[in-house]
Amino acid sequence: INAEYMGEAEESSEGSPTRQNPAMTRSGSARLGVAPVASGGLDAGPQRVRRAGKKRKGMPTTYDRTRESWQSFLSENTEVAEEVERARKSSNRYTERQDFLAKVSYRVWEQEVEVKRREWERNRLRNARPG
Numbered sequence: 001i002n003a004e005y006m007g008e009a010e011e012s013s014e015g016s017p018t019r020q021n022p023a024m025t026r027s028g029s030a031r032l033g034v035a036p037v038a039s040g041g042l043d044a045g046p047q048r049v050r051r052a053g054k055k056r057k058g059m060p061t062t063y064d065r066t067r068e069s070w071q072s073f074l075s076e077n078t079e080v081a082e083e084v085e086r087a088r089k090s091s092n093r094y095t096e097r098q099d100f101l102a103k104v105s106y107r108v109w110e111q112e113v114e115v116k117r118r119e120w121e122r123n124r125l126r127n128a129r130p131g
Contacts (some may be wrong), residue, residue, distance in 0.1 A: 060068075074081040 074084065
């Protein structure tokens with residue numbers, strides 16, 4: 001970080017302090033309505049993330065609470081539990097259906113390309129005939 005910006009005077013080669021722009025110092029930035037520079041720079045962010053990610057002992061995480069809530073809901077509502085189980089067992093059907101639709105779409109595209117190619121060839125031969 002630039003020492004002038006932080007409000008510290010640098011000494012020039014002659015030994016006298018250099019002139020500072022008051023708007024660029026910390027105190028000057030407050031007068032201009034600009035927020036002062038946060039301490040820690042880029043290194044402060046990862047430290048905050050590490051602290052926020054630490055699990056407190058004895059405290060359940062949001063994931064744990066949600067999982068427990070979902071399990072209790074399913075145990076109370078057997079119809080919903082059965083529907084979820086059916087959907088879980090039929091999960092392959094969705095991917096199989098998507099594969100089938102992709103193949104059909106590709107085949108339709110191939111047919112359209114073939115029709116255009118034939119039409120282009122027919123027009124080329126028609127225009128090539130002496131008239």
